[in-house]
Structure formats: C-alpha cells, structure tokens
Amino acid sequence: MASSTLSPIRSFGFALDIDGTLLRGSTLLPNTISTLQQFQRDNIPFVLFTNSGGDLEASKAKKLSELLGTHISPKQVVLGHSPFAALVDGREDLRHKPILVVGSGLNGDSEGPRRIAQSYGFENVYTLTDILAACPAIWPNPHSYTDANVRQLPNNLQFRAILVFNNPLDWAPVLQIIIELLLSRDGQLGTESSKNGNTELPNDGFLQDNQPQVYFSSTDLSWNSEYPVPRLGLGSFRAALEGTWKAFAGPNAKLNVVELGKPSHIAFAFAETALEMWRREMLMLEKGQELLPLKKVFMVGDSPATDIRGANDFVSPQGTIWDSILVKTGLWDGKSKVQYAPSAAVEGIKAAVEYAIKNCGE
Numbered sequence: 001m002a003s004s005t006l007s008p009i010r011s012f013g014f015a016l017d018i019d020g021t022l023l024r025g026s027t028l029l030p031n032t033i034s035t036l037q038q039f040q041r042d043n044i045p046f047v048l049f050t051n052s053g054g055d056l057e058a059s060k061a062k063k064l065s066e067l068l069g070t071h072i073s074p075k076q077v078v079l080g081h082s083p084f085a086a087l088v089d090g091r092e093d094l095r096h097k098p099i100l101v102v103g104s105g106l107n108g109d110s111e112g113p114r115r116i117a118q119s120y121g122f123e124n125v126y127t128l129t130d131i132l133a134a135c136p137a138i139w140p141n142p143h144s145y146t147d148a149n150v151r152q153l154p155n156n157l158q159f160r161a162i163l164v165f166n167n168p169l170d171w172a173p174v175l176q177i178i179i180e181l182l183l184s185r186d187g188q189l190g191t192e193s194s195k196n197g198n199t200e201l202p203n204d205g206f207l208q209d210n211q212p213q214v215y216f217s218s219t220d221l222s223w224n225s226e227y228p229v230p231r232l233g234l235g236s237f238r239a240a241l242e243g244t245w246k247a248f249a250g251p252n253a254k255l256n257v258v259e260l261g262k263p264s265h266i267a268f269a270f271a272e273t274a275l276e277m278w279r280r281e282m283l284m285l286e287k288g289q290e291l292l293p294l295k296k297v298f299m300v301g302d303s304p305a306t307d308i309r310g311a312n313d314f315v316s317p318q319g320t321i322w323d324s325i326l327v328k329t330g331l332w333d334g335k336s337k338v339q340y341a342p343s344a345a346v347e348g349i350k351a352a353v354e355y356a357i358k359n360c361g362e
C-alpha cells in the first residue's frame with residue numbers, strides 16, 4: 001500500500017479487540033499507540049470492539065482516549081452490551097416494558113447498568129437493589145447492594161426481560177432472583193408457575209408461562225487482567241446460571257439464553273454498522289450521500305472463541321468480507337492448537353496490521 005497513490009477513501013477498516021490485544025488490564029501492550037497513530041495518519045477507519053462492559057460508551061471512550069494517547073470517539077466504541085440498544089425498538093420492543101438489569105457499575109453499584117440501559121432508550125428499568133430494597137427477605141445480608149438509588153416496585157410487576165450487562169459483584173442474590181423469575185408465573189416475583197415439571201407440556205412445562213427472556217451481553221469464560229492467570233468472565237456466571245437451572249429444572253428443560261456480544265452475529269452486525277458510520281463521519285459525508293460499503297474488515301483479537309470464531313462465521317448483509325487475525329498477546333499462548341482457525345496468527349498488533357495492509361486489496 002503506497003499511501004501517496006491512494007484515494008483517502010479506504011475500502012477496508014479494522015475492528016480491534018481491546019483486552020489482550022491493545023491493553024492488558026490498564027497496561028499498554030507494545031505498539032498500541034503507534035498503531036492507532038498510524039490509523040489516524042493514514043485515515044484508516046477503526047472501531048474498538050470488546051466484550052467488556054459496565055460503562056457508558058462515552059465514558060469508556062474518554063478513558064480509552066487518555067490511556068491510548070489518541071482521541072477515541074464514543075461512536076468508535078462497541079462494548080459487549082452496546083447491541084442491547086437494538087432491543088429497544090426492534091422485534092423485542094422493550095422500550096416501555098419492565099426489564100431487570102444485572103451487572104455492576106464502576107463503583108460496584110447496580111445503578112451503573114440502569115444508567116447504561118437508559119442511555120440506550122429503555123424507560124422501565126429495575127435493578128437488584130430495587131428488588132432487595134422492596135423485599136429484603138429475598139436474600140439475607142446482600143452486602144453488595146446498598147446503594148441509595150432505589151426505584152419502588154409497583155404491584156404485580158411483570159418482568160419481560162433480564163439483561164445481563166457484565167459480571168455482577170455478588171453472584172448469589174443475582175442467581176437467586178434470575179432463577180426465581182425463570183420459574184415464576186408471568187415474570188412476577190414471589191410466584192411459581194404451576195406448569196413447571198409438567199412432562200406433557202413442551203420443555204417439561206418450564207418457561208411455558210410468560211417468563212422473561214434472558215439476554216447476556218457476552219459469554220467469555222475468562223479474561224486477562226494484570227493477574228498472571230485468566231479471571232472468571234461473564235461466561236462463568238452464565239455457566240453457573242445454567243448449572244443451577246439444570247439442578248432445578250432437570251436435564252431436559254432447555255434454558256434459552258440469547259447472547260449479544262462477540263461472537264454473535266448481532267454483535268458483528270452492530271460493529272460493522274458502527275464502523276461504516278464512523279467511516280462516513282471521517283469522510284464528512286452528508287446524510288444520504290452514497291458510499292460503497294467496506295470491502296474488508298480485519299478483526300484483530302486474542303480470543304479464538306469470540307474474536308476469531310465470530311469474524312469467521314459472520315456473513316455481512318452488505319457483502320463486506322471479515323478477515324480474522326489472532327494475536328498472541330492475550331488469551332492465546334501462541335503454541336496451542338486453536339479450535340477456530342484465523343486467517344493469520346501473529347505476534348501482536350503491529351504484525352496484525354502489517355498482515356492486513358498487505359492483504360487489504362488496495
């Protein structure tokens with residue numbers, strides 16, 4: 001790619017994972033800053049596409065801008081829970097319906113996920129704190145949920161969805177309440193469906209009584225922090241939920257959890273749209289002004305199961321080709337055989353970009 005001969009309109013872009021690809025915890029991995037500076041200098045569009053969460057996109061962008069030494073727009077940030085925004089008015093139409101949000105904000109409170117949900121447009125949002133304040137007997141001594149913001153629960157409240165934003169601090173009361181709602185009648189706390197266990201009904205009678213749908217932002221089993229070995233990710237919480245569910249409902253009763261983070265199709269479609277919109281903004285195009293879709297997007301990440309698998313499986317509605325590049329600065333040790341083969345496996349972000357530039361078709 002000789003930049004002097006190129007049109008400034010790039011036909012390719014990048015979706016970059018963050019943890020294990022650009023950063024480890026809050027420590028910069030080698031060549032992160034120079035790579036992002038290169039993107040800016042050469043007008044190469046990119047989004048930061050992570051399964052982590054618990055923060056508003058705008059606030060995450062601000063922190064990343066400081067850490068990465070490059071201005072990052074909130075529009076370039078796709079978090080594990082960003083695709084929840086698609087549930088507000090889509091087929092699920094949850095804007096006005098009561099939803100329970102699960103996760104922990106930056107201060108460990110459950111107000112964080114509520115703020116994020118409201119920023120997406122959900123208008124009827126409840127938290128664990130609200131439930132525990134209304135009925136302390138639900139779980140004795142829940143030390144993590146003592147924040148002051150409490151919304152009163154109306155009578156006969158029927159939860160229509162449970163949105164798991166990120167790893168809750170205190171798994172036990174959260175598991176308790178999710179399991180209770182999944183076994184309830186009409187998503188009402190304090191009830192039990194009489195259909196549960198009826199083997200003449202589909203799914204042994206479980207989840208046949210208007211219970212809420214569970215959505216998870218992402219299900220990475222583990223993640224890398226500054227600690228020397230991987231930590232329990234949100235996927236571990238999902239495994240705990242599914243294990244508890246099986247213990248109560250038996251081996252034949254399915255629990256249909258919808259997952260919206262990487263590697264889901266929904267997440268990759270969301271990231272592609274974000275990248276296209278960002279590219280338009282970089283080019284300062286007017287609304288309606290035509291632009292050919294990206295020919296290629298390079299997904300660079302350290303997780304074979306999410307970054308690589310998701311990019312390999314994604315079929316872009318606009319025909320963009322997604323190419324997957326695995327780096328060995330995070331989860332993958334660079335030696336073990338991976339289940340989901342990338343287009344290229346390289347040392348780190350710098351080599352990933354070199355590979356991409358060679359194969360971008362420009």
Ligand SMILES: [Mg+2]
Pocket residue numbers: 017018019020021301302303330
């Ligand atoms: Mg990662």
